[in-house]
Amino acid sequence: MKDNMEGRKLVDQMDVKFQTRDVQVYYGDTHAIKDVNVDILDKTVTAFIGPSGCGKSTFLRSLNRMNDTIPIARVEGKILLDGEDIYDPKVDPVQLRAKVGMVFQKPNPFPKSIYDNIAYGPRIHGLARNKAELDDIVEHSLRRGALWDEVKDRLQEPGTGLSGGQQQRLCIARAVATEPEVLLMDEPCSALDPIATAQVEELIDELKQNFSVVIVTHSMQQAARVSQKTAFFHLGNLVEYGDTDQIFTNPVDPRTESYITGRIG
Amino acid sequence: MKDNMEGRKLVDQMDVKFQTRDVQVYYGDTHAIKDVNVDILDKTVTAFIGPSGCGKSTFLRSLNRMNDTIPIARVEGKILLDGEDIYDPKVDPVQLRAKVGMVFQKPNPFPKSIYDNIAYGPRIHGLARNKAELDDIVEHSLRRGALWDEVKDRLQEPGTGLSGGQQQRLCIARAVATEPEVLLMDEPCSALDPIATAQVEELIDELKQNFSVVIVTHSMQQAARVSQKTAFFHLGNLVEYGDTDQIFTNPVDPRTESYITGRIG
Amino acid sequence: MSPLWLLILILVLAIAGFAIGRTRAMASVDDHRKLHSRPNYYGTNVAMLAFAPAALLLAVWVVAQPIVINASVSHLIPETSYEDAGALNLIMSDVKRVAEGLDVAVAQGALSAEEARSIRTEFTDVRARLGEVGVALGANVDRDVLRAAQAYRARAATGTWFMTAAVLIVALAGFFFAIREARGDFRARNRVENGILTLLITAASIAILTTLGIVLSLLFNTIEFFRLYPALDFFTRLEWAPSFSGRGGASALGILPLLWGTFYISIVALLVATPIGLFAAIYLSEYASKRVRAFAKPLLEVLAGIPTIVYGLFALLTVGPLLVSVFGNGGLLGVDWMGGGRAVMTAGITMGVMLIPFVSSLSDDIINAVPQAMRDGSYGLGATQSETVRQVVLPAALPGIVGAVLLAASRAIGETMIVVLGAGAAARMSLNPFEAMTTVTAKIVSQLTGDSDFASPEALVAFALGITLFVVTLGLNVLALYIVRKYREQYE
Amino acid sequence: MTDATHGTAEPAEPRRRKASLYASDAHTRRRNAAEKRFRAYGIAAIAIGLFFLLVLLVTIVRNGTPAFTQTFVTIEVALPADKLDKSGNRDIEEMKKVSTFGYAPLVDDALAEALAQAGIETPFANAKDLRQIVSASVAAQVRDAVLADPALVGTSHEFRLLAASRVDGYMKGRVTRESVARDKNISAEHLDIVDQMIAAGLVERRFNPGFVFGADASESRPESAGIGVSMLGSFFMMLVVLALALPIGVAASIYLEEFATQNRFTDLIEVNISNLAAVPSIVFGILGLAVFIQFAHLPSSAPIVGGLVLTLMTLPTIIISTRASLKAVPPSIREAALGVGASKMQTVFHHVLPLAMPGILTGTIIGLAQALGETAPLLLIGMVGFIASNAPASFADGFLAPNSAMPAQIYEWAKRADPAYYERAWGGIIILLVFLMVMNIIAIILRRRFERRW
Amino acid sequence: AAARDQVQVAGSSTVLPYASIVAEAFGENFDFPTPVVESGGSSAGLKKFCQGVGEEQSDIANSSRKIRDAEIEACAANGVTDIIEVRIGYDGIVFASQLDGPAYTSFTQADIFNALAPKVVVNGELVDNPYTKWNEFNPDLPDAEILAFIPGTKHGTREVFEEKVIAVGCEATGALEAMIAGGMSEDDAEDACLAVRADGRSVDIDGDYTETLASIDANANAIGVFGLAFYENNTDKLKVATMAGVEPSTETISSGEYPVSRPLYFYVKKAHIGVIPGLKEYTEFFISDEIAGPDGPLAEYGLVSDPELAATQAMVANEETMQ
């Protein structure tokens, strides 16, 4: 209860979606995320960049409590969504995750048909009143995921029989279908060709009109193209966070500069 | 026997590693690869590019008969490695795969320690005489895979507990450890940051001194940087194959041009 | 040399071969990396070639030699002394017994080897001499039999000699052949793996052999049964009432009420075991802490290890009366559905309890093997754990779970003790699950272990029941396989 | 819970927008309720399972523990030479001629003597009437002692003799004075004597090693029956089962799951195996009798035959569970191994099999449990009945000499008329379960080591 | 294979207790190993016995009934021709109920028939059995629900029960006559007499007496059919019913006063005598006065000893086979 009050106090800007305070994540003894404080804005695309293994995925997963599923993972500090502490015992992680959708780094389609993969979220959240509506949602989501044309004739085939990039887009479409308020995307374009990438970036642009999007990417170009804010992680630390333009043109921290210019990894 | 003779006849250039003639791949009724004829040269890096779902992985997998593991997949046509038909019943796919290593699109570490992940190949192929040699191989491979520094203190931890990019590098290191003559890499850098990418590209460059490398990539820049030959696939067809320079500067087929300039996907 | 010693000898040869093959292969190349396979494969190849063919020959020989000798010796019996093949058979078994008896006598020192070769019925009471060493003979030994027996022994000795030679030759041939092969470019691994594959196939065909054995061991008596009892009655009659008083065909031996009881009871058992087992499995693998799981799972498995007689008594003394007090006359519900404690429900529920671990433990392992990424994908969409389990994990684990349930069903069909004590012995065709019924299996056991005339249809019917049940379950299994194939989902 | 405190009933709104995380909407509440129900089902399922287990175990233990103690009578028995060795030259062959019928009166006299010494009056004129206090086995016990040590003849020796089952039952509360009224095997007078003997310290109830280690006894002397020898029978059978069923089962599964191409033949094998699981166990007994005893001429009543039959019976269980767990290993693991040039065989043995191990071990545990508790097939191969052999003389004898098995022994005891056997049957079940646990513990520990998620 | 050195016995589980007592005493007193006595039913035992002559075949079959002609033929077909039949005594078959239950003291066969037959004679007419309580047809019997646990059709006891109780009752109550009068042939009527009602008041027990006992335990009014020996070992739980006023005991049965009993047998393969060590000795020991006599351990256990034991002893001594 006290936490809660405090939480509410912290919300001063209305367009802050996520506030994190001194977040630490441990895997057993490994300290994977150290003291991360970041405010993620609403209706904004935030990019997480940083060398492989620096903790981007870990931090991203802590934003919708996906780390709960890893037995050895432990999160400390405070993460507020709309001013509410998501690690509060009163919070139902299920509801949280419905609000904060996620696309994983490794595509993980269900061993079901393509249709059922997409329809899964809407079904459990009761987003469709009938079959026709559900069909609509599926088509719409697949279109947004830039996959519709490739799979429209094989909706009943298993999602696991798709190519790597197709699976990735399927997972994007699946996440979009539940209409989350925040979408966390872990390298959503890693297996996509430039055109598909462009389509996904378009989708991200469209989503940001109403929602908040957080994207992990290794492509500076992509970060520069789609995001308004960028956070640079290094060895578990949030080194720098600010407007994307500023980070890419005029980074404050020397490490950021080295990374962007390709000197540290 | 006859096939074999014929195969030998076809070898006119000594530096051709793979020759494929009218290769077709089917998944059940889906015709995923159509009439592909391509000569992959020794000591050369060949890049496969093309929109997602066009059949790059499928074709790559048919080069070391990994498609054998998919019950519904069927390969027709002729694929010659050093003039010998790899689909000849006399050919031992195991030996073939030891010669033709592979890095998969989705990182798939064994649920074993990092050390054992790397050491597995050398062990079964008897590449090390003793523990010290094996340690050497593991270290060397991890270094080549640009992962050594990150994992040298946790070699006994499970490979599945690594970050996405780390897993990808682990799989690269694992493939390199068996010293294959040809290395097939399916989007090896998709989850890597620029620096790690550069290191892997360096590795590829190094490998091509002695071996043949085939790499699937969605990054035109990467293809241009590392490869000498480029093959462009579209909807299961090999649209164009030639010197990388030529493909990127002066493509013959309009589809290639559209793809490279970002108009079709 | 006796087969056992021969076996040990070739085993030693194989072990030596392993070492030699390995060393030779390593020596054949300057760098062992140039070997096609790992050195151990070369060693194994030598061991395999030295051992396997020789052992196989040995096995075949040990089986075939008596048959061959039997055939050759039977010519020594004058044709006048027997009427038909059956009688010759009898005489020959006597011959063998005498021959073995002589062997035993020699081994025990009751006869010298020379004596054994030369004794004559005219001068020695062979039966008595052999009786002294504890060899049972059916009748006094006549001259021809003894002569044949002596010939039998002589030929057996020669045969054994040849066997020793042949087996050793084959072993050595394999040995040297493989040693010669142990060179760097030889594909030893492929050879060894083919050997292993052969073993695997052999193991798989044991199932076929068992089936064949079962069918054959039931078939003759079944045919005999149908000679005595009309098949049509057996398959279509709705009554099961074997009689005792030698009233011939008065027994009613219709299988249908038994089959009905079998399926009714099995279904009740599965209705108990499947949900409980499945929910237990889900809880153990998805919700329970490691601690709880490590403790609850083996405990549940104890249920599978409690002897069925305990379950039977449990059904009879606890479950039955309990059910009667609920569903019986003057029971809690005020209905009078249940006359006595013995009922389909009693047996079904008890059997269900026994089958819980079959479903729970096996399913738990399978559910646990579903990759975490599947669950993550579902949680990431805001699914609750139960939605994840029901819609993602269970479908992925379905083939294994079906296997577990089928196994439980099989067990239910094959169970006897619980049925006898819980459901009774009376065959009945009724829809009321609170009535006593019985199963095919229970009747197989009771007719086999009963007191009726063993040549009568009442006893032989057990075999016909066995084979019919076999065919029926075969059909059900084909159906199950078909269904599983249709709904199979593969992850990744 | 959360929903309870924040339970403002909002109208059900399909798309939750900007709702507080702390307050759940109706749809989520419904889902959470479903979740809780689901979880409760799980707990309930386990609770039901464990409840039944508890009930069964309590029944077993309550009925079975009395079997572990037994009532003994300790008395001096005079061993007069004129009765036991008439020739007087201590020739064993000669002494063997005196049968147990000759020894029985000695025990009667000893009893009478002991009572007299303790000052207990007997209403019986004839010492023979006292015989009903001690077991029918005591004459044999004395005789064995004398034949083992002929020097005892002519002396008095103290023996601890088994009390008769009725006396034992009296000590354990099973036999009461009312029930004795119509019992011709013992009378109230005997019980009076026993009461006084207890007071005099001649009768005591103590742990009975003979039950755990001894051999079966006939119907008329339950007090001397033990389960030890049949435990050895079970042990040797389980050796056979483990040595054959596990490797054969795993090998067959590997072939079917990893190597066999799907065709009619493998379908046939597959259907066959699941069908074998449904074959009643007694049919395996018929098979065993026909194949192993009548065709292969293995000795009947021998644990080796029992082991072979049980192996065939257990195979389907192991194969089905092994196949299911092989199937559950994700294909990406296989691809990874094949990709570095491992052969299929290596892939299976190095990667797939270890990952499938938990399921294999579960199948083995369940299969062995089933095999260990099975009676019906043993009925046909001659392992059920009165097979009071002694412990096997050698390892090979363990497989070949006639023996029974624990479940068969328990089954036999449960059928016998004397209620003392009923208690022994339950006691046997306790031992069977302990045996089972010991057998499974290794498998359970191994299974925990192999368990992992990926 | 090493020669078998112990006597191998198989067969009836009714004879098993007696055989095991004898085998045990035999093992204690002779140098021969204790015989192996398998149970498994008379049918299985005789089948094994008739499989053939030889070391791997069994020596003795215990049987709770006389060997049948068809079985003798089957034996002969397998070369088992010389069979010695040994009758060891009689098994009394008794009715008993819960100790605290109603007292069934004045049974006759007719009462049992009236209680358990599907059709009975009421007022001279053959009707579907209307009775639910014992005292409805015999006021001397208790006012208790009819419930009987009778041996299942696998048991030899059932045959005795049918012939010595039900069939007798059928005739006594006039049901047989009524059936014949109703147009049945004599054979059919005799058959029909033996049926029992199927409405759950008569329950077949395929298991053993322990199962019957457990069933009785759970049903206060029920009566069950037991062997005399079993009853005598369980007097703490069971109360025996008299039959035609006679209480069953070894004495009343051997004198023939108590009508329901059956002989028990074992069969010896003559060909094995003299070759299987101890076979003859075991056979003689079994029927010696010390063992099978009225004061021997078998009688003590509940076997009704055979008044003509001496004749059997002589027959065994001479190895007289069945013709």
Ligand SMILES: Nc1ncnc2c1ncn2[C@@H]1O[C@H](COP(=O)(O)OP(=O)(O)OP(=O)(O)O)[C@@H](O)[C@H]1O
């Ligand atoms: N196992 C499979 N079963 C059925 N169809 C498949 C399977 N794998 C791939 N396909 C189909 O074959 C086509 C080619 O797939 P492939 O994986 O080769 O594409 P790709 O070029 O590698 O694409 P990406 O860049 O997205 O990885 C696609 O349409 C895909 O859906």
Ligand SMILES: Nc1ncnc2c1ncn2[C@@H]1O[C@H](COP(=O)(O)OP(=O)(O)OP(=O)(O)O)[C@@H](O)[C@H]1O
């Ligand atoms: N399940 C796990 N168990 C143990 N350590 C882990 C686990 N997952 C990640 N780590 C470790 O935590 C650190 C951060 O990992 P994380 O996955 O967040 O990296 P990342 O920034 O996403 O990298 P990448 O770009 O390669 O995906 C790494 O050192 C990684 O090895």
Ligand SMILES: [Mg+2]
């Ligand atoms: Mg990551």
Ligand SMILES: [Mg+2]
């Ligand atoms: Mg691909």
